[in-house]
Amino acid sequence: MVQCALCHNAPATVFCFNDNAQLCTGCDAQIHKTNKLTWRHQRVHLCEMCEGNPRHAVVFCAQDKVR
Numbered sequence: 001m002v003q004c005a006l007c008h009n010a011p012a013t014v015f016c017f018n019d020n021a022q023l024c025t026g027c028d029a030q031i032h033k034t035n036k037l038t039w040r041h042q043r044v045h046l047c048e049m050c051e052g053n054p055r056h057a058v059v060f061c062a063q064d065k066v067r
Contacts (some may be wrong), residue, residue: 015054017042
C-alpha cells in the first residue's frame, strides 16, 4: 500500500487529481474540508489494484468477464 504523501505515517486512501497526491483519510480531511477552494478538488478512493494511482486502474466486469 502507498503511504500518504503528506504525513508519511498512514496508508493513502484517497487520490487527489488536482494535487496529484495520495493522501490518508486524516490528511485529506485536513486539506480538503477546511478550504473553500480545495473542497472542490476531484478525489477518488484508492483500491489495492490501482497501486496508488487511479489513472492506472482497470475496470473489470466480473459478470461479463471483460475489461
